[in-house]
Amino acid sequence: MKRLCALSLLLLSSLGLAQSSTDVLNAKFSCNLVRQEGGDGERLNYADQGVIQLRGNVIKNLQWESSLFRSTNGHECSIDSSDEPQAELTPKGWRISLKNAAEARSRRGYDFERGLNCSIRLERSGDELAIRPSCPALCGSRLNFTTLTVNLKNGQCQYDE
Secondary structure: OHHHHHHHHHHHHHHOOOOOHHHEEEEEEEEEEEEEEOOOOEEEEEEEEEEEEEEOOEEEEEEEEEEEEOOOOEEEEEEEHHHOEEEEEEOOEEEEEEOOHHHHHHHOOOOOOOOOOOEEEEEEEOOEEEEEEOOOOOOOOOOOOOOEEEEOOOOOEEEOO
16 A cells, blocks of 8 residues: 555656645735834834735635835735736745736726736745735835735744835
């Protein structure tokens, strides 16, 4: 029986059907941080929550809401599976982009014509998942998503400066 299992695994691997653990991501996070920023010490409140489930280039589930609140105003942005995200494996993890960013923006009620590129890099190192967005476009003309690192074991978050 052991021989049969080993042979099956070898066969699946050679056919490209078996996925290594580095090609699979199951992340769930909820993070917040209050920090003083700027010369006047303005209070900023960051809040992020999400679920990201990937298997190779296939997105099983994607939900991320990122908020930044100031004393006078706030911004929030979200991305989910309805935005038609696409995943691409990279040497460090994944790159997520939108199939049609202009259409996703239009559905969400934003009409800005500039900067339609949006990508999120997910880079795993051990138990740490770095979430690095370059999304100035999905929810407006400013950077909408916060760069952060999540410890996948204990759920602790670290916001990048």
